Amino acid sequence: MLNIKVKSLRTKVLILFTLSTIIPIAFITIIIISISNKSLDNSIYHQQQEIINRVADRIYLSMDYTRNLVSSLARQNYQKMSELKIISTFTDILKLNPDIMEIVLMNARGQEVVKISSKNGKCVSQKNLMNRKKREEFYEAKNKNYYISPVLFSALRLPYQIISCRGNGNVLLVKLNLENIWELISEIEIGKRGYAFVVDNTGILIAHPHKERVIAHTDFANLSIVKNFLNHRKKTSWEIYNDEKGERVASLYGTIPELNWAVIAQLPYSEVRKPAKEMIFQSVLWSIVFSGLFLFLGIKFVSGLLNPLAKLRNFVGKISEGKFDTRIKINSGDEIEELANAFNSMAESLRKLEELRQDLISMVVHDLKSPLSGVIGSIDYLLSTGKDIKEQKEIISIIKNSVDSLLGIIQNLLDISRMEEDKLELRKENIELKTFLQGTAEQFTLLTQVENKQFSVNYEGAIPNLRIDSQIIKRVLNNLLHNSLCHTTSHGKIWLNIKNINNNTIQFEVEDNGSGVPEEYKTKIFEKFVQVERKRAHLRTGTGLGLTFCKMAIELHGGKIWVESPCQPEGAGSKFSFTLPIDN
Template identity: 25%
Template sequence: MKKNSLVSKLLMTFTLIIATCLVVIAIVLSVWFENYHFNQRKQQLDLQAALISKERINVYNGNSQLEDLSSVANYVSLSIGADIVVTDYRGVAISSSESKQSLLRTQIIDSKNVEDLKSGKSIEDRNGKNRAFGDSQYVYYKPIMYGDTFIGSIVMTTPLEQIKGQLKQVYTIIWVSILVALVISSIIIYYVCDRLLIIPLAKINTAAKRLAKGDIENRVYIRSKDEIGELADSFNTMAESLEEVEKNRREFISNVSHELRSPITSIKGFIAGILDGIIPLEKEKYYLGIAYEEIQRLTRLINDLLDLSAMEAGKLKLNVSEININEIIRHCTISLEQKIKEKRLKVDVVLEGQNLYVAGDRDRLIQVVNNLIDNAIKYCNENGNVKISTRSKGNKALISVYNDGATLTEKEKTYIWDRFYKSDKSRTNKVSTGLGLPIVRHILSLHGEDIWVENKTGDKGVIFTFSLKKV
């Protein structure tokens, strides 16, 4: 695992968080158990102190002797593992267990503690410092009350080492458990991260590197419903898009090569024939005319490619103004009159009113209308019909161009907007570049408008309709 890898950072972060939580839990448990242990000790001392208090009251009433009190204190001392001293109301030792006989008749409770004990409250000293009993002692003071009268107290001392020795075992268990839990959680986190993050991300990383080297068919297969699965799906979608782009690029290069090669080959052949004297002198003008037509075809192709590239790159700027779309339709129809006459077509122009003003770039909309009418002429049979119409719908002007040629299949409806696509290559190979409709769609998209195609219902023919914003 790399030092700066995502998993190592996650592992360190989660381990630190878990370690912090476990340490806090361990501290809380340690403090709680220590308090619990001392409270249990206190309850035990209170219980045993009741026996001594009873005997001290008997002594106070003259029903018993101090020797009897010492015997009870010694018995209790052995049973609870604590040294015991019984004092009078002044804090002077009057009886004790055998281990504390040396303290008899000495002041072992200071005046401040005596005053506190007179109120009937017990005193607990965990600090382990007492001038009478020395350091490192747990001292517990229990008052002896006869009715409301304070007649003495019981002082019980236990070495802190004895108490903390029991606590150390618990502390050891707690901290060892915390350490084991931390190690186990770190191992679990690592393997979970390895399964959920490292392996999937490694697959995606490897696939990305292979994709960068040109392996566009490579895919990542990760069955996961989380963000990693979404990332893999997004990667596969990107790879499919790149594969489609690469496919289109190859098709584009192939189409451009074909479209350029054909006229260049014709021009080269005719010129070579003239230079070599193969073509008779009286035929030179005819073949030069064909070469000129091929040059015009090349010019149209190059201009269309430049326009399309500029549009796709977003470099084409529109000069939007108020224009009369009816006038443009009349102008374009007249400019194509020669082609219409050659195919003996019947053209019906139905316009809404004399003028229909829209917002758009005049030159580009002329290009749109000209391409659509020219396209209708190409795909219309001889003696066929072409209809051009305009109408309003809300704040939009709808312009339709109809020809009664063959209808389009669903596949053709999808691909006619692709570059170099020709639905009937045998009829249009010499007169069409296959870029007209893609250019039309891009121009209208730049205007924020749309174009769509439909087969005429219940009759033959195809209708192209596009929208423009009315002024």
């Protein structure tokens, strides 16, 4: 079916269909992908950002809480409290705040006075009291009222912080375990494999879902996201880099106020792209499905269009081979069906024309052959035996008549074709009508006498001279009279009436009491090729082209010709009339 020719309609329509399907779908797909891609990225980005903010807030809040706790504890008047009271107060605090590992009360010289540690839920009053006079946590708090240490690592390599605060003549210090941040971090989920971690202001890892990394004291200062943080470079999009395992990740960070730490959310890049990838896959899949569907419809449509066209082509091919009986049937209900119907009526017209043409040929051939039969028969007879002069003359006059009639037929044919091509020029002359008719009538009377028929000529009104082509009008009259002769039985009657109508028209009537003209043929007999008796007998009426000739000749003279014939009873005869204008 798909025989590909670039110029074929099928290929053209298919290409058009393909393009008109694929281009918009591809266009829309690309737009959808780019828009959704952005919004997807955005939503993931903001999700990450939100997590970071939440984590940062919680860390900050817990820090803030501890600081307030420390500052309120520091403001107590410890000089008036017994040591036992202090220990019990601190113990209560430790029990209420599991993050606090140790509370230390120092005097104004940095000497530890009370030191309570919490270990595995048990509070122990430490006896190894030391002097922190030269340590930051003491003099910073003493001078500045308040101190928060950087992240420190215990002997077990666990990170902690020291917060100290100056009170009434003494300094209070707590060691804050940062494990609660670990717990917070381990609970955070970003996508499927993403996680968050916290680094301090030097890039040292404080909290990570994998505790061992923190214990290992990992320095992330060289990680590009941490570098951004350390250099205070804030980006509005992800930082994309390969993490320590070599996997491509998308990260962003958020700063924890005051502490100057960073919370970093890190998501494998493949996971970031996954929804977009899935969407692209879906879009492409559906594009292909729709393109396929439209292409299929296109092929159906084109076939629906082209199959009837192919049918039409075959049909026209048959017509040009001369098979005019062929008909085509297309039920598409559209213009092609109309076209097919138009072709059918064309074929029908051609068939009729062809029939007429064949009729005409056989008619002409027959009309020419009949008189020739007479000529040949006569000549044969003349040649066969010795005839006396009188008989020879009689036979020769038969030959003469036959040849005359042959000539008449040929003349009719020639004149018809010349009149059809407007090439016949009338040789009009002034004719005295009565004299002119007398000659014609005399010749015809002889013929009617031979066949025992009656013929009479009647005049009505004044008969003026006419300006006509006498040769042509004479042949018109002869044609009509001979028709009447052919269509009457013996003892039939034929009349030629000439009437003056209102002094401007002469009407000629050739009337007989013969078999008449059937109603349906009254106009058709003047048409070329159509004769009263169809089938075979029509070939012998000799009227077909004769009447056509009469009609054309009379109309060329500016007159009219018609026939009147009552159909019933049979034999009521017919009356052929024609008019000629007087003043031409």
